[in-house]
């Protein structure tokens with residue numbers, strides 16, 4: 476397992492260290508496995524830098540890309556051309572920040588444990604990060620956590636973004652049937668944009684428990700004409716589009732037609748090709764929590780939780796990990812607790828009221844997972860009516876209802 480860090484020149488991201496009269500840089504870190512030895516890996520990185528236009532220039536000076544090896548397994552290397560761990564990790568917040576997102580809190584493997592012991596501080600990487608200023612540095616001194624999407628770098632910490640939902644499903648439980656006609660769908664998108672939507676999510680497959688599963692061909696037949704028409708309207712300029720699909724082929728077709736984000740309610744479970752497909756597409760991926768599939772998600776077994784927040788957090792994290800292992804970097808993932816998917820009304824409320832505890836639970840496994848943008852889909856879900864409905868059979872603990880309501884109103888994500 477190796478960790479490579481890189482930064483590319485950008486219009487806006489982090490203020491660079493060392494040389495300040497150059498444009499800001501986007502910094503990131505990835506972990507992966509390689510058959511290359513450390514020096515061969517360095518040679519490959521140098522070749523990539525060169526292929527991307529880097530020429531020999533001033534040390535620490537401007538460059539289109541810089542790739543460094545931070546760790547290489549448990550190895551400690553000190554040769555003329557290579558020092559591992561990289562000598563300056565501990566001095567650089569812009570390296571430590573993305574590195575911390577990768578390091579798990581419980582060191583599950585010898586290799587990860589060695590990264591802490593090889594670092595220049597006997598208390599390990601977490602202490603180094605804390606000494607530099609830790610999480611308090613984010614948002615200051617030019618250091619921002621961003622999600623690259625389309626031509627933009629979204630800073631989800633800045634404000635809550637609103638997603639408008641367009642269902643092209645005649646059998647959908649909410650607005651089913653209304654927007655089959657392209658024109659009606661386009662008008663609905665215009666309305667959503669005028670009402671403040673930042674992202675438009677288009678789905679052609681119903682995830683209702685009793686819905687018949689559409690084939691790839693059927694889904695595309697519903698989706699493509701609308702998508703093509705929506706892409707042409709001026710109102711969509713500057714907005715993001717996501718496609719709600721669990722099929723790799725639908726995701727690829729939608730992205731080729733201009734969609735920016737793939738929203739997969741199955742988090743990779745329903746089509747074995749989707750994780751790899753999304754990796755190749757290089758777009759953000761919404762990983763939603765659900766047990767089973769839409770036809771089994773509300774079974775008694777799938778509704779069994781001892782602590783819904785804890786279990787959703789840990790099951791969601793394992794999907795995040797699978798996505799990462801399939802090659803989708805953490806910075807492209809958006810997590811979603813899956814309100815209404817394998818949860819009953821009480822569990823939906825507990826989850827909504829406990830969104831911050833979902834994050835806390837995730838941070839116990841991985842610092843990075845706790846910082847991911849979080850999507851919460853509430854639109855017209857049945858349990859919302861039950862919050863207000865006094866005749867509801869749902870057991871309503873007033874504190875839970877009140878916390879859930881403020882989560883909804885306050886944009887807790």
Ligand SMILES: Nc1ncnc2c1ncn2[C@@H]1O[C@H](COP(=O)(O)OP(=O)(O)OP(=O)(O)O)[C@@H](O)[C@H]1O
Pocket residue numbers: 517533534535536541542543544545555556557558559560561562563
């Ligand atoms: N862990 C490492 N990763 C990458 N390069 C390394 C490492 N250790 C030593 N080097 C050597 O450092 C040399 C200069 O690297 P590079 O051009 O990336 O420097 P820089 O970007 O100016 O500084 P820095 O690497 O501190 O960001 C490389 O040619 C390489 O031989």
Ligand SMILES: Nc1nc2c(c(=O)[nH]1)N=C(CO)CN2
Pocket residue numbers: 678682719738739740761763811813814815850851852853
């Ligand atoms: N990510 C995500 N996708 C969805 C959701 C949801 O809550 N989250 N709800 C849906 C139908 O209700 C359909 N699609």
